[in-house]
Amino acid sequence: MLGQYPLTKDQTLKLLKMYPTPFHLYDEKQIRTNARRLKKAFDWMPGFKNYFAVKALPNPFIMKILREEGMGADCSSMAELVLAEKAGIVGKNIMFSSNDTPADELVAASKLGAIINLDDISHIDFLDKAAGMPDMVSFRYNPGPLKEGNVIIGKPEEAKYGLTREQIFEAYKIVSDKGVKRFGLHTMVASNELGEDYHVGTARMLFDLVVEIHQKLGVRIEMIDLGGGYGIPYHPGDKGIDLELVSRQIRDEYEKLIVGNGLAPLEIVMENGRMVTGPFGWLISRVRHIKNIYRNYAGLDASMANLMRPGMYGSYHHITVLGKEKLPSDHKYDVTGPLCENNDKFAVERMLPELEIGDVIVIHCTGAHGHAMGFNYNGQLRSSEILLRENGEAFEIRRAETLEDYFATLDFNKLEGFKA
Numbered sequence: 001m002l003g004q005y006p007l008t009k010d011q012t013l014k015l016l017k018m019y020p021t022p023f024h025l026y027d028e029k030q031i032r033t034n035a036r037r038l039k040k041a042f043d044w045m046p047g048f049k050n051y052f053a054v055k056a057l058p059n060p061f062i063m064k065i066l067r068e069e070g071m072g073a074d075c076s077s078m079a080e081l082v083l084a085e086k087a088g089i090v091g092k093n094i095m096f097s098s099n100d101t102p103a104d105e106l107v108a109a110s111k112l113g114a115i116i117n118l119d120d121i122s123h124i125d126f127l128d129k130a131a132g133m134p135d136m137v138s139f140r141y142n143p144g145p146l147k148e149g150n151v152i153i154g155k156p157e158e159a160k161y162g163l164t165r166e167q168i169f170e171a172y173k174i175v176s177d178k179g180v181k182r183f184g185l186h187t188m189v190a191s192n193e194l195g196e197d198y199h200v201g202t203a204r205m206l207f208d209l210v211v212e213i214h215q216k217l218g219v220r221i222e223m224i225d226l227g228g229g230y231g232i233p234y235h236p237g238d239k240g241i242d243l244e245l246v247s248r249q250i251r252d253e254y255e256k257l258i259v260g261n262g263l264a265p266l267e268i269v270m271e272n273g274r275m276v277t278g279p280f281g282w283l284i285s286r287v288r289h290i291k292n293i294y295r296n297y298a299g300l301d302a303s304m305a306n307l308m309r310p311g312m313y314g315s316y317h318h319i320t321v322l323g324k325e326k327l328p329s330d331h332k333y334d335v336t337g338p339l340c341e342n343n344d345k346f347a348v349e350r351m352l353p354e355l356e357i358g359d360v361i362v363i364h365c366t367g368a369h370g371h372a373m374g375f376n377y378n379g380q381l382r383s384s385e386i387l388l389r390e391n392g393e394a395f396e397i398r399r400a401e402t403l404e405d406y407f408a409t410l411d412f413n414k415l416e417g418f419k420a
């Protein structure tokens with residue numbers, strides 16, 4: 001699951017002649033290899049499928065590749081449903097795991113035949129009124145104090161998502177009284193979690209709940225969705241998750257709790273986004289200015305508009321300098337963008353080789369929650385996205401924004417007749 005920057009220096013320079021910086025580069029080959037590895041690791045699970053969390057990399061070209069590798073789409077908004085459909089992902093290959101959901105999105109998800117994963121007990125009636133009850137309903141479980149979260153997602157007890165333990169039992173009773181015959185159970189309690197035990201614990205928690213729901217209500221859950229949240233090694237010192245180990249340990253729990261209680265087969269699915277594409281994307285940028293004041297600053301031609309994670313969560317993204325990979329990292333920089341916001345930084349007090357104007361900077365692990373989080377604050381434009389195909393060809397899967405795009409929602413003509 002470690003990403004490997006796929007180009008040599010010369011190949012990168014050639015690419016830069018065609019596409020001006022900044023841009024995100026994604027590597028199809030590594031994305032496919034990793035998708036196959038994920039599938040293989042969990043292939044014992046009945047009905048295993050990873051529903052790619054579209055918000056991580058909402059690009060239909062990538063989604064089409066993932067579909068071909070057997071993935072579905074985990075959507076939570078109208079735009080994400082549209083993207084899934086455009087990529088040819090429909091029906092039960094869509095998991096609609098939304099929250100604070102508007103009625104028209106439930107109608108659209110229903111029309112597409114998606115699995116609807118409700119975030120609250122009050123949404124049962126809301127869904128029934130908006131779109132009618134589907135044949136299958138899933139609920140998102142929030143274990144509250146029974147499970148610890150992490151920095152990105154927060155503690156379950158303080159998180160806005162899901163139904164409480166008490167509500168879960170009531171909810172299945174209500175929907176079975178309404179005639180629903182097929183049931184799913186979902187949870188998503190951590191994000192970017194590298195601990196194998198944590199993920200095994202999540203599966204155990206849902207297995208226990210499936211058994212308890214069956215004992216108390218006679219309701220048989222046919223599918224559990226373990227959510228996403230598998231972490232990736234952002235830091236060169238991090239170790240990726242041992243998927244095979246997680247799989248073996250979940251299998252032991254499955255044998256004991258599900259098979260042991262006569263509840264097999266139980267389908268097991270996931271909604272990973274980050275671990276699917278994260279390590280296989282790189283933000284390519286150039287040093288625009290070097291500035292030495294109280295600290296030394298390297299100002300790039302990319303900004304938070306292209307990668308928000310460091311500014312938003314203080315996340316670490318590894319940085320290398322093209323052609324200077326072997327030089328000692330003996331200079332300390334804050335690596336910044338041009339926003340008038342002091343958290344517009346890709347790295348703070350980072351040791352790097354000595355930088356010069358024009359140096360090509362490679363920011364690693366930007367394939368998930370990278371371009372997707374971009375915003376237009378301060379008039380910053382979002383970059384293009386380039387896919388490196390398996391045959392080595394570079395293919396633009398999204399062009400860069402232009403000023404026309406930025407101003408598209410303003411009508412300057414109306415300004416002339418407007419009296420201030």
Ligand SMILES: *Cc1c(COP(=O)(O)O)cnc(C)c1O
Pocket residue numbers: 053055056074097188190191192227228229230271272273274275368
């Ligand atoms: C964000 C999200 C995911 C994906 O999380 P990753 O950390 O990218 O794996 C999956 N499911 C839901 C409901 C989410 O909100």
